[in-house]
Amino acid sequence: MTLSNDDLLAFDRERLGMIEGAPRALLDKHEDVYRAQLVAARWLDRYREGRTSQPQYAANPHFEAGIQGTLTDIVANLRRGDFLPGGRIYEDEMKRLTADEQSD
Numbered sequence: 001m002t003l004s005n006d007d008l009l010a011f012d013r014e015r016l017g018m019i020e021g022a023p024r025a026l027l028d029k030h031e032d033v034y035r036a037q038l039v040a041a042r043w044l045d046r047y048r049e050g051r052t053s054q055p056q057y058a059a060n061p062h063f064e065a066g067i068q069g070t071l072t073d074i075v076a077n078l079r080r081g082d083f084l085p086g087g088r089i090y091e092d093e094m095k096r097l098t099a100d101e102q103s104d
Contacts, residue, residue, distance in 0.1 A: 008038035011045075016076050034084060041078035041096040044071055 009023050026034050048071040051057045057064050082089040 003039065003042075008042065009037060011041075011079055016080050018080060021077065023081075026084065030081070031086075034081060037081070037083060041075045044075050044078075048072065048075070057098050089098040 005024070005027055009027070011023075013020060013023065027038075048068060051064070051067065057067075077083060078088060081087045084090055
């Protein structure tokens with residue numbers, strides 16, 4: 001059994017600042033690369049949610065809050081397509097690479 005596109009796109013776009021059609025357009029453009037990122041985001045979301053039910057993680061609430069926030073941020077970046085060509089993080093890394101090469 002495989003996850004359908006609808007399964008992978010079942011997340012709150014408004015919370016990520018995305019318009020309704022944006023994820024489907026990214027899927028059409030980047031296909032399997034974006035699907036893989038959506039699978040990773042889905043897994044990280046469930047992992048993050050599972051941590052809250054495990055008592056060993058409650059021992060240090062400040063540390064756990066940091067972990068929760070970090071995982072939430074990474075999931076958002078994956079779902080927004082920030083790591084895809086044209087995405088914010090991808091383009092920032094390409095600019096940084098170009099700048100580093102020019103400084104050598």
